[in-house]
Amino acid sequence: MNYISYFSNASKKQTMPFLIKTRTELGDMKTIMNLASGLPNPEFFPLREATFSLKDGKVIHVPQDLINVALQYGSPAGMPQLVDQLMTMTAELLAPPHMDGRKVLVTAGANVASYIIAQTFIDPGDYAFIPEMAYPHIHHVFKDAEARIVPVPSDDGGIRPDMLREALEKSSDGRRKLMYIVPHGDNPTGITMSENRMRELYSLACEYDFLIMEDDPYYFLQYDPQVSSSFLSLDTEGRVLRVDTFSKTIGAGVRLGYITADQPFVDKLTTMHSFIMTHASPFSQVLGLKDVTETVNVCCSKGLLFVPGCQFMVDSTQPCPYIRMSFSLITPESVDKVFQILADVIREELKRTTSGN
Numbered sequence: 001m002n003y004i005s006y007f008s009n010a011s012k013k014q015t016m017p018f019l020i021k022t023r024t025e026l027g028d029m030k031t032i033m034n035l036a037s038g039l040p041n042p043e044f045f046p047l048r049e050a051t052f053s054l055k056d057g058k059v060i061h062v063p064q065d066l067i068n069v070a071l072q073y074g075s076p077a078g079m080p081q082l083v084d085q086l087m088t089m090t091a092e093l094l095a096p097p098h099m100d101g102r103k104v105l106v107t108a109g110a111n112v113a114s115y116i117i118a119q120t121f122i123d124p125g126d127y128a129f130i131p132e133m134a135y136p137h138i139h140h141v142f143k144d145a146e147a148r149i150v151p152v153p154s155d156d157g158g159i160r161p162d163m164l165r166e167a168l169e170k171s172s173d174g175r176r177k178l179m180y181i182v183p184h185g186d187n188p189t190g191i192t193m194s195e196n197r198m199r200e201l202y203s204l205a206c207e208y209d210f211l212i213m214e215d216d217p218y219y220f221l222q223y224d225p226q227v228s229s230s231f232l233s234l235d236t237e238g239r240v241l242r243v244d245t246f247s248k249t250i251g252a253g254v255r256l257g258y259i260t261a262d263q264p265f266v267d268k269l270t271t272m273h274s275f276i277m278t279h280a281s282p283f284s285q286v287l288g289l290k291d292v293t294e295t296v297n298v299c300c301s302k303g304l305l306f307v308p309g310c311q312f313m314v315d316s317t318q319p320c321p322y323i324r325m326s327f328s329l330i331t332p333e334s335v336d337k338v339f340q341i342l343a344d345v346i347r348e349e350l351k352r353t354t355s356g357n
C-alpha cells in the first residue's frame with residue numbers, strides 16, 4: 001500500500017507542531033525541566049478528586065494523579081492508556097487482519113473524525129461516493145473538502161454494488177478517493193449491511209483503488225445479538241478508516257470517539273487532528289407520499305418533530321418521500337399517541353394529494 005499517494009496535498013505538507021511533537025515524545029518524563037510548553041502547573045488545579053456514581057450501583061473514583069492528567073494538555077493521538085484499551089477492544093470485537101499494523105486516534109466524537117478524514121485525504125475535485133440517502137453531516141464534510149460527491153443508489157441491503165461500479169466507471173482514474181458507509185443501523189435508512197454486501201463493496205474498493213470510511217455509531221445498538229461483520233474485519237489491504245463513537249452509548253456530551261486505521265494513515269490523521277481540534281437507532285418509514293415536506297410542517301404544528309428525508313440528500317430542495325424518526329427520547333407510553341398523530345396527518349395529506357387539491 002502506497003499510503004502517501006492517498007493524502008491530500010494540504011495534509012502532505014503538514015508536519016506536527018514542534019511543541020506537540022516534543023511533548024508527545026518526552027511523555028511524562030518527570031526529570032525534564034520543561035521551560036518550553038505553556039502547560040498550566042498542576043499545583044494550581046482547583047480539583048482534587050472526583051467520584052462518579054453509575055446507575056448500576058458502581059462507583060468510579062478518579063484520584064488526584066488522574067485528575068491532573070484530565071486537566072492537563074495531552075497528546076493529539078489520545079491518552080495512551082485509553083488508546084491501548086480501544087486497540088484491545090477493537091481487536092477482540094472485530095478481529096481485523098494485521099491489527100498490529102494499525103493504530104487508534106482518539107477524537108471528540110464521530111463528526112470531527114469524518115471531518116479530519118476528509119481534510120486528510122480529499123483534494124478539490126476528488127470523488128467521494130456516498131449512499132443516495134446519507135447522514136447530512138457527511139454532505140457538509142465532503143462539500144467543505146470540495147469533493148465531487150457521487151450519491152449511489154441503494155436497495156434494502158445498502159449501496160448497490162452494480163450501481164457503485166457504474167459510478168466508478170464514470171469517474172476518472174486517480175481521483176476516486178473515498179466511499180462513506182454507515183454499516184449498522186444506517187442513518188437515515190436503518191439498514192444493517194450483510195457481510196456479503198460488505199465483501200462485494202470492499203472488492204470494488206480494491207479493484208478501483210479507493211478508501212472506505214466506515215462510520216459505525218450504532219454498532220452497539222443492534223437488536224440482533226449476533227452482531228454482523230464490519231468493513232474493518234474484512235480489510236486485508238488496509239483501505240478502511242473505521243470511525244467509532246461513544247455518543248450513542250455513554251452520552252453525546254462526552255464528545256469521545258476514535259478512528260482505527262493502518263498506522264501511516266493514523267499518523268497523518270493525528271497531525272491533521274492537532275491542527276483542527278474542535279470539539280438511536282434511526283427509525284425510518286416509507287410512506288405513500290411523493291414528498292413529505294407538508295407532512296412534516298403539519299406534524300410540527302401539532303407538536304411532533306422529525307426530519308424530512310430531503311435533509312439527507314445532497315440537494316435538499318428535491319422532493320423526497322422519506323422521514324427519519326428517532327425514538328430514543330420518547331417514552332413507550334407516548335408511542336401510540338405519536339403515531340396516531342402521524343397517521344392522521346398522512347391520511348389527510350393523501351386525501352389532499354389524491355384529490356388534486
Ligand SMILES: Cc1ncc(COP(=O)(O)O)c(C=O)c1O
Nearest residue numbers: 109110111135182187215245247
Ligand atoms: C451516522 C452518524 N455518524 C455520526 C453521528 C454523530 O456522532 P458524534 O456525536 O460522535 O459526533 C451521528 C449522530 O446522529 C450519526 O448518525
